Every structure is written in structure tokens, then in C-alpha cells.
Amino acid sequence: YIMSNSSDLGTECANPHESRYFPARLLLYDQQPGGVGISAQVGDTCIDHNKLKN
Structure with missing residues (x-):
């Protein structure tokens, strides 16, 4: 969860x-200066989900 x-x-x-x-496409980005790491977490979650699907 995020x-x-x-x-x-x-x-x-x-x-x-x-x-x-x-x-x-779905484009999300950290809006806060320096980021808060949400985009990275979402990316990892999507990659993990894709691995489970294939």
C-alpha cells in the first residue's frame, strides 16, 4: 500500500x-521538490505486478 x-x-x-x-500511458511524478519516493514505489509495484501476470 502507498x-x-x-x-x-x-x-x-x-x-x-x-x-x-x-x-x-500512465504518467505519475513526485510533485514535491526532491520527491518523496512515491513514483519509485509505484514503479516497483507495477513491475512486480507485471512479473506475476506473465
Whole structure:
């Protein structure tokens, strides 16, 4: 489990009115200066989940 505040993470959402191509992805980043390690933890969790799936 990962606990965080909404101000800890930032996201990128594609603008449907923009003509630039955006690949399907989920982009999360530490919004706090220096980071708080949430992105790294989420990345590790996703990698572990992928290993279990395959």
C-alpha cells in the first residue's frame, strides 16, 4: 500500500483538442521538490505486478 496526499503526485493528461499524438500511458511524478519516493514505489509495484501476470 502507498499512502499519499493529493499534493504529493502530479499527472499528465492528454488534451483532446491538441493534435499531437500521445501514446497510451500512465504518467505519475513526485510533485514535491526532491520527491518523496512515491513514483519509485509505484514503479516497483507495477513491475512486480507485471512479473506475476506473465
